[in-house]
Amino acid sequence: MSLGTRPKPVIDNWNRAFWTACGEKQLILQRCLATGRCFFPPAPVSPFSGRPEWEWIRASGKGELWSFVVFHQNYFDGLKDELPYPVAMVKLDEGPYLLTNLDGMTASQARIGMRLSVRFPGGPEGFVLPQFGPAEPS
Amino acid sequence: MSPSAEMTLAAPAIAVTWPMRDKVAFVGVGTTRYGNFPETDSYGLGCEALSQALKDAGLKRDDIDGLIVNRIPSYERFAETMGIDPQYCLLTETPGRFSGVSMALAAQAIVSGAAKTVALVYGNNGRSVRMLYGGGDSQWSPWGMTSPGAIHAMMWRRHMHQFGTTHADLGAVSVAFRSHACLNPAAVMHGRSITLADHASARPVCEPLRLLDYCLINDGAVAWIMTSAERARDLQQPAVLLSGYARQDAFHYGSAPPDDFWLPSLTACRNVYARAGLGRDDIQGLGVYDNFSPTVMFSLEGLGFCKQGESGDFVRDGMLQLGKGRWPTNTSGGHLSDSYMQGWGLIAECVRQLRHECGERQIPDVQAMQYICATNIAQSAILRRAA
Numbered sequence: 001m002s003l004g005t006r007p008k009p010v011i012d013n014w015n016r017a018f019w020t021a022c023g024e025k026q027l028i029l030q031r032c033l034a035t036g037r038c039f040f041p042p043a044p045v046s047p048f049s050g051r052p053e054w055e056w057i058r059a060s061g062k063g064e065l066w067s068f069v070v071f072h073q074n075y076f077d078g079l080k081d082e083l084p085y086p087v088a089m090v091k092l093d094e095g096p097y098l099l100t101n102l103d104g105m106t107a108s109q110a111r112i113g114m115r116l117s118v119r120f121p122g123g124p125e126g127f128v129l130p131q132f133g134p135a136e137p138s
Numbered sequence: 139m140s141p142s143a144e145m146t147l148a149a150p151a152i153a154v155t156w157p158m159r160d161k162v163a164f165v166g167v168g169t170t171r172y173g174n175f176p177e178t179d180s181y182g183l184g185c186e187a188l189s190q191a192l193k194d195a196g197l198k199r200d201d202i203d204g205l206i207v208n209r210i211p212s213y214e215r216f217a218e219t220m221g222i223d224p225q226y227c228l229l230t231e232t233p234g235r236f237s238g239v240s241m242a243l244a245a246q247a248i249v250s251g252a253a254k255t256v257a258l259v260y261g262n263n264g265r266s267v268r269m270l271y272g273g274g275d276s277q278w279s280p281w282g283m284t285s286p287g288a289i290h291a292m293m294w295r296r297h298m299h300q301f302g303t304t305h306a307d308l309g310a311v312s313v314a315f316r317s318h319a320c321l322n323p324a325a326v327m328h329g330r331s332i333t334l335a336d337h338a339s340a341r342p343v344c345e346p347l348r349l350l351d352y353c354l355i356n357d358g359a360v361a362w363i364m365t366s367a368e369r370a371r372d373l374q375q376p377a378v379l380l381s382g383y384a385r386q387d388a389f390h391y392g393s394a395p396p397d398d399f400w401l402p403s404l405t406a407c408r409n410v411y412a413r414a415g416l417g418r419d420d421i422q423g424l425g426v427y428d429n430f431s432p433t434v435m436f437s438l439e440g441l442g443f444c445k446q447g448e449s450g451d452f453v454r455d456g457m458l459q460l461g462k463g464r465w466p467t468n469t470s471g472g473h474l475s476d477s478y479m480q481g482w483g484l485i486a487e488c489v490r491q492l493r494h495e496c497g498e499r500q501i502p503d504v505q506a507m508q509y510i511c512a513t514n515i516a517q518s519a520i521l522r523r524a525a
Contacts, residue, residue: 069288069346
């Protein structure tokens with residue numbers, strides 16, 4: 001793994017809190033005050049109400065593997081050494097989807113529907129990227 | 139009734155008359171050669187396609203009072219280059235879904251009186267400039283997620299899980315379109331037939347998709363000329379009427395791949411039949427947006443040619459192949475085997491089919507063709523030969 005050479009996230013006024021929390025090994029999500037539903041990527045208003053009425057909540061960090069792909073084509077210099085690398089689409093228990101990578105397992109071990117949980121193994125300078133691996137049996 | 143009819147869902151009943159039905163016609167089309175042409179650019183190619191389309195229609199530049207430009211960087215520079223001063227002009231967004239959007243805008247301009255005769259010009263030099271559809275900064279780049287192909291790969295993996303389809307099911311799509319390219323002397327992949335085994339063993343690009351599931355990036359241009367059905371009657375080509383079009387957008391996926399295969403929005407597009415006043419049985423061939431082979435499956439399921447999850451069975455025995463199946467699709471070779479002209483070439487091919495000028499790849503006695511585009515701007519259109 002070479003998370004240190006990954007592309008850095010593009011920070012804006014809405015996702016800054018998300019990335020700060022990742023740096024503290026916490027996954028947070030915006031939750032709509034009117035509907036109680038969470039959404040991602042971070043945004044100025046809730047897509048469920050259209051209003052700037054939301055709060056940050058600490059997410060469970062758990063979800064299920066919705067789908068995954070394995071990249072063989074190189075698009076980023078900083079990921080060249082990781083080829084072929086998987087990208088997983090995880091449906092968080094709170095509802096939103098995250099596109100992420102697998103940690104502590106290979107793509108050949110991936111099974112759609114399997115339970116996954118978040119971990120924070122590292123990232124490019126100044127950032128920590130959430131990754132997902134097999135959930136601890138609860 | 140066709141053998142496939144039992145497998146299809148009923149098309150909606152034809153009730154009200156849609157005000158745009160058969161009001162606008164395609165009267166000229168032009169397509170350049172497709173390939174690697176560093177000696178020109180999207181302007182040069184666009185001018186070439188437009189000149190061809192004007193000649194095809196028997197019109198002059200002065201007859202054009204509407205201009206829609208796509209993928210060419212500046213509408214001003216293009217109009218200046220061609221010496222056209224229209225009363226209606228715009229540049230539409232670059233994704234391929236905007237070919238159908240541009241068509242609808244032109245139709246609305248003509249019917250509303252904003253323009254009489256609209257030239258629509260698409261030019262792309264993506265191959266010679268080594269355009270990479272992926273990379274760069276985005277929401278998901280820290281995780282290495284990028285490129286339209288990866289989005290479709292993600293969707294197809296989920297489809298395989300949910301419905302038991304396979305990567306091999308996509309082979310029937312790639313093979314059918316390649317067989318059409320072999321009947322089209324102008325297609326980039328003319329003379330290079332492929333088998334299901336070739337599809338299965340092609341190099342992986344973003345698994346589960348492999349090279350032969352991807353469209354072909356080339357330089358080239360396409361132009362259409364549209365005018366009112368009334369004016370079309372006086373022109374030299376058999377008029378091809380835009381009988382109906384329908385669109386439903388869906389932008390609620392949080393920038394991630396959709397989790398519903400665009401099924402709800404594609405299903406909404408089934409009102410294209412009611413709008414056109416034609417049923418599925420009145421249509422002889424299809425133009426289906428095939429940036430990647432799974433898009434064809436999502437289109438067929440969404441528009442109700444087969445039930446959701448059954449597209450693999452539906453296409454397996456050559457359903458989309460000319461001379462074999464009920465629904466010859468992308469007879470030019472499509473994006474997979476002719477060239478990725480972002481829907482513009484597919485619609486030009488529908489026009490040529492309806493003018494009965496396709497030679498070896500002609501669909502016998504075709505009277506109506508349906509275009510489908512499965513994206514977050516889902517669309518369908520029905521074109522027919524004027525009686």
